[in-house]
Amino acid sequence: MSDQLRPRSRRSKQISTIARHGRLKRSNAFANVAKILAATLAVVMVSGVSVAALATLNVAASVKPGVTLDNETDGPIPSISSIDGGANLLLVGSDSRAGQGDGYGDPEEETSVLNDVTMLLHIAEDHSSATVVSFPRDTFVPIPECPDPDGGTFSAMSSQKINTTLNYGGLACTVKTVEALTGLSIPYAALVQFNGVAAMSEAVGGVPVCIAEPIVDSYTDLDIPAGLHELKGLEALQFLRTRHGVGDGSDLGRISNQQVFLSALARTLKSSDTLSDPIKLYSIAKAAVDNMELSNTLKSMDTMVSIAMALKDIPLDKVVFVQYPINYVDGGVEPDETAAADLIAAINADVSPTLAPGEADFLSVPDPTASATPTDPATEDPAATDAPVTTDPAPTATALPSNVYGQDASQQTCSSGRPVEDQ
Template identity: 60%
Template sequence: MSDQLRPRTNGSKNLATVARHGRLKRSTAFKTVARFVAAGLAVVLVSGVSVAAIATFDVAVSAQPSVHLDNETKGPVPSIGAIDGGVNMLVVGSDSRKGQDAIFGPEDSTGDLNDVTMLLHISEDHTNASVISFPRDMFVPIPSCNKVDGSGSYNAMSRQKINTTLTYGGLACTVATVEKLTGLEIPFAAEVQFSGVMAMSTAVGGVPVCVAEPIEDEYTGLDLAAGEYTLEGYEALQFLRTRHGVGDGSDLTRINNQQLFMSSLVRTVKSADTLSDPGKVYSLAKAVTGNMRLSDSLNNVSVIASIAVALKDIDLDKVVFAQVPTGNVEGGVVPSQPAFKNMFTAIAADESIQLSGTTGGGTVADPNAPVTETPVPAEPVDPAVPVDPAAPVDPAATPVPTDTPGTVLDESVTGQTAADYTCSAGRTLQDQ
């Protein structure tokens, strides 16, 4: 394949199925990909993947051995229908590349850090969902965690980066840390390998992305001119890895760029073109289950299916991707208070969350986003005029909104909904 990006013309827009292949720098490849791949399970569930495909035997057996969480107790497995009540699920991405030599080459293991930690929350009434990202370099207290090999436990630590929890005590330690940090109970968890990013993006036939300004990144080999692209496989991986090529070159603006991709993936999966294609649905479900380890509580296709059923009808504008508010300190970031506490107080109270800030420095609004028609407001009702219950109802009348605004998060919280169309705020070599 040529090293040059070769966009093909489709009307007035440039489309590309291939981004330039570049040399992967081993020191950063594994740690930067994991963020999106871990989000794959959350995206699939939020998108409402076909229950039939998830329950397919071949998909089920592709899942890896499960992990027991400290807070788990045995209970009945729900039938295949919408799960009762709300759900908190932690989705963790590891930088381990065990068994992935075909992508990264046969080098020694780089460790096992959770370079993505994301919380999927589903409201109790199944009307909204949120995916909350925790930056990998955020300093947090870590509770005492059992060692993975069963040889004892680690002492509690007052201040360590959150991405070390997987090394200390595996998935159960990461869950315990986030529970302590947020005050939430998290009964479901999944650890995902970053090799799944290629399989997931390919399964849906590619993910559309918009680039506002050129992206040039020597570290990932990504070189994209301004325009629109449909990325899959290795090219999608490059796009999600890029840090130097977007925003201010930081990990925080890279999260913004990845939220752009995830929002587009949700729209793609929820589209008729994907959900009406059994082959795509099956491939997507298997791509996810084949690249993750589940907690015991989640290691059952009926449970996964029941969560998918609960989420399948949520409107795109009710699916919120948000990054926790943080402040800079030497060597990393820390939660920014009181905005951080207020965010999780709202989630604990099962209130819908609304963004008031920007989508972040890694993205800008898409000027070519589809325009939705503004509904015509209903005629005001005169309270002095009695309502005739036998009067015919106009089927064309605009229903009176019943939604409550929920909790408006502090403007320091960046993110977007799945209904928002954004473009990458590219960064050229001259600016790096």
């Protein structure tokens, strides 16, 4: 296998033009919007699911006058349900600054596009659990032959860092690489850039994040004191990007930092306030659609909604964020094949990973103000508080090795800042 790739050619962007023709009466357009919004609100009130509004809300935002047919009739509100079975979705974060505006560094300094965030979401077949696996960006892995978006193919490579795959062959190459590494089939994928991350955090109204020690990072211009902070927009992006300012200054510390944020985000999205706020629902839907590059399999709004709905009833303690296990090598890290096999076996068995208490310099710390595990609104049933509780036996799970670091969404943790003198 060759470890060399030919340079990618630059493709000129094709600019499409839209011809404007005669418009129908404005009243028809407003009537269509009203019908769509009414249907959306009905779905939200019945299901209580924020993501269920995704399809109809996005259509309402850009609806154009339609053609009224002689024999058309008003039909029932379409049924939206969760996807059948399990699902694997790869979320990739690009470090590209192209077209991202100010605040993210100089786009002229960019020489390549790297996937500095690579996360795999696995939803269990019975929708009882979800696992999010973060792959450290400096992990040396084999990269399979990948199609070049500009035409032709890139040769397979025996060992390159996983964060180079986006530059080599785009989102499809990153998916192929993770599939080869894990043995899992990944039919869904999405790519998000800086503006998308900022927009999504704004859409949810901010994410409450605990900071144990001040975080000061000149590389991302982040300066945030200790305490509880509601992060959104540029500040949320800086928090997710910071590496030098947290933990041990490594990408592993950044992953732990991201897990603090994502766990808080999961709790926020499942809160009753978010689920009942139509403005937030619309903002979340629009931010996702406007700021992501989606695989063809995700372009269908029905598919996006059905995948998201599969997550709505999963208890917070069954939403687990883990770091793919690695060993340190010269110039980066490599997979710990034994520990990784245990992790993938748990995913294949649809067992929520059982994490051993881990100790490492890069990890976040428990929130000292968290007196108890937060109540999950999706599972709370006040009418049943005095009734005996019976549960089906859970699948047997072997605790994963201690170097499979992570946390579940019910655990309240704090990001630990790194002193400036150590940076």
